[in-house]
Amino acid sequence: MSMNSANDERMMLNNDPDSPSVDDANSGGNVGGNGSLKKGPWTSAEDAILVEYVTKHGEGNWNAVQKHSGLARCGKSCRLRWANHLRPDLRKGAFTQEEERRIIELHAKMGNKWARMAAELPGRTDNEIKNYWNTRIKRRQRAGLPIYPPDICLQASNENQESDDMNAFSSGHDVHHPDFMPMNNFEIPEFKAFQINPQLYPQELLDFSSNSLLNIPASSLLAQGPHSPYPNKRIRGSESLFPGLSTDIGNVIPDGSQYHNDGSVQIAQPFMLSSAYDHNSTSNHGSSSSVLPGSHAVLNGNTSSSEPTWAMKPELPSLQTQTGCWGPPSSPLPSLESVDTLIQTPPIENTQSCNLSPRNSGLLDAVLYESQTIKNSNNSSRQHDLFDTSSEDLHETEWGAYSEPISPLGPSSSSVFSEGTSLDEPKITRGYRVEESTDLFPMQYDDRVETQNEMIYSRPDFLLASNYFVTNDQTRFSGKVDTSATSSTQGYGHDSCSSNAMSSV
DNA sequence: AATCGGTTCAACCGCGGTCCT
DNA sequence: TAGGACCGCGGTTGAACCGAT
Structure with a gap:
């Protein structure tokens, strides 16, 4: 990720041959089909293209974005960008206290199921929650402060107890968080x-x-x-x-x-x-x-x-x-x-x-x-x-x-x-x-x-x-x-x- | 002012699941 | 039913930022 914004637009429009390997960009089966796909930070121009495309065609079919809009991004990258930054229903800014508590609760119940947690927090993305957890929450932990309030611990523990009893030898994440x-x-x-x-x-x-x-x-x-x-x-x-x-x-x-x-x-x-x-x-x-x-x-x-x-x-x-x-x-x-x-x-x-x-x-x-x-x-x-x-x-x-x-x-x-x-x-x-x-x-x-x-x-x-x-x-x-x-x-x-x-x- | 180290966060990667043919 | 394409998820990475020295 060494590209700067100055290059971004040029690359986006021209499929800059110097851009990162297609292989990398196409991992996961998102093959662009026409050579280099750009990686790295998105530019506002790219955002605009993506927003326009999604507005027209709706979400999904992300590989088609690259084909139809000329955006030199793999579908995966488009989906991520849309989901994490461009979605209109996104709620930006710091987490509120209520949200924080909710995250803690959810994490207590679910573990690292960020997507599921995000589903419970309107406007928040899994990535956001994940990053939040990995930084602020753990900073708390390092400071020696409890991450899970006792009541949440108790609650989650109780909720997990049943499945625990049922699966003494199972170790599913949610159960054995x-x-x-x-x-x-x-x-x-x-x-x-x-x-x-x-x-x-x-x-x-x-x-x-x-x-x-x-x-x-x-x-x-x-x-x-x-x-x-x-x-x-x-x-x-x-x-x-x-x-x-x-x-x-x-x-x-x-x-x-x-x-x-x-x-x-x-x-x-x-x-x-x-x-x-x-x-x-x-x-x-x-x-x-x-x-x-x-x-x-x-x-x-x-x-x-x-x-x-x-x-x-x-x-x-x-x-x-x-x-x-x-x-x-x-x-x-x-x-x-x-x-x-x-x-x-x-x-x-x-x-x-x-x-x-x-x-x-x-x-x-x-x-x-x-x-x-x-x-x-x-x-x-x-x-x-x-x-x-x-x-x-x-x-x-x-x-x-x-x-x-x-x-x-x-x-x-x-x-x-x-x-x-x-x-x-x-x-x-x-x-x-x-x-x-x-x-x-x-x-x-x-x-x-x-x-x-x-x-x-x-x-x-x-x-x-x-x-x-x-x-x-x-x-x-x-x-x-x-x-x-x-x-x-x-x-x-x-x-x-x-x-x-x-x-x- | 320069440097260094830590933190944050956007984006990437790999994998598994699901859908489609 | 098998195999490929696509999607979504969780984990990982690295550049930008920031504060301390």
């Missing part, structure tokens, strides 16, 4: 003192895990199954937070898992303030050990089943589909060409933590996979060094490293994200930093808390934990990775490879 799923509340009971029962696993597995389980991203231990709030959905690109990054981090950063001498492994509760990185908080959260840091539950004493679940999810890159990382049990390996290949990542979809049934133990899968991965690693020794560090030391060490205020990635940062490094580059994640922490995690929005946030978000356990909430919504991860080599992870998550890889093998 992520924002109302238990997972999206701040409490994640599954991670309360999660322990591997030594009796459930072979000793060698446990022995192994005591050496390397830290290397397993906690995300891979997350539940995924019939109760997963993330229904299977066609995986598309850019559906993971930090496409690959989080898992990479998870592979390298000690996630706060606790080793026990008896061979059991206590998986850290990554969102807990009582994580090992925060010694002070440990004693303060006896009753809220499963409460996420920064959650309202923590700060406000509001456990809020009606809490807007957005509030606990870090800002995500375009993850509209719920599958994100937790898609079907097919177990993708990270794409080798993606930036996130640096570290072998256990197949996330394949791993489950909460449903530790013998039949379907995600943890087991994760461990086995990790075992295989490590075996294949040529440089396992270096990795081992990392994990030989006692967890306490490691926490301190790592935390210190993460506390580096500036350019924590240091010399290895580029190698992390631009080269296909692997397990053998533990230091690469050091200094992985998230800025704009308030974008990532909701807290009471004041300066003091913001400072807290900065600390929390830059902590490896948070970074790792962020992987848990790779969910459906097309959100933009506004917090950015402090690295010049992560352009693909900044903003909207261009790295479709990684997300595809994670979900498609």
Whole structure:
């Protein structure tokens, strides 16, 4: 989209050969038939032509617009322009409070069904609503403000309850709208003192895990199954937070898992303030050990089943589909060409933590996979060094490293994200930093808390934990990775490879 | 004034569904 | 009934804008 208005009219009238490829413009079957079709911003002249055409012939048959009016636009583009901007019944301007509330209500009920929502809001377009949601609403979320008022949550929850009961194993979007799923509340009971029962696993597995389980991203231990709030959905690109990054981090950063001498492994509760990185908080959260840091539950004493679940999810890159990382049990390996290949990542979809049934133990899968991965690693020794560090030391060490205020990635940062490094580059994640922490995690929005946030978000356990909430919504991860080599992870998550890889093998 | 980074929003893309032949 | 054309939807992208530095 590099055309300016000056060129637009000329191109429109002349079918400028320099205009973008026809292929692109014609995607979706809208073949113009006579060469180049223009893309990019519409000019008023084009608008006039389109309006005139529609006035004469009515809506529909959009491909005919190009044929009959000479407008060098594909039908699709015409329809969009008409629907979003030229329709006479359009209501321009900011959303009113009433409209905003309606949007929230509708979203609570429908999820990302923008068109359906638009149908309920006369004069508003799906695109408008979508953009609105993705900006203002999520800004609210980032600010730690509830998106869904409790009554709306309750209402939607009740409305969904019936179908929920009817479809215990179904995960249709409307029914399991992520924002109302238990997972999206701040409490994640599954991670309360999660322990591997030594009796459930072979000793060698446990022995192994005591050496390397830290290397397993906690995300891979997350539940995924019939109760997963993330229904299977066609995986598309850019559906993971930090496409690959989080898992990479998870592979390298000690996630706060606790080793026990008896061979059991206590998986850290990554969102807990009582994580090992925060010694002070440990004693303060006896009753809220499963409460996420920064959650309202923590700060406000509001456990809020009606809490807007957005509030606990870090800002995500375009993850509209719920599958994100937790898609079907097919177990993708990270794409080798993606930036996130640096570290072998256990197949996330394949791993489950909460449903530790013998039949379907995600943890087991994760461990086995990790075992295989490590075996294949040529440089396992270096990795081992990392994990030989006692967890306490490691926490301190790592935390210190993460506390580096500036350019924590240091010399290895580029190698992390631009080269296909692997397990053998533990230091690469050091200094992985998230800025704009308030974008990532909701807290009471004041300066003091913001400072807290900065600390929390830059902590490896948070970074790792962020992987848990790779969910459906097309959100933009506004917090950015402090690295010049992560352009693909900044903003909207261009790295479709990684997300595809994670979900498609 | 220049630069940078974040936000907004118009437009594009790909896919699935429906209609038509 | 199959296959192609068309339409609509949801997600994604990138340029413009804006505020901070």
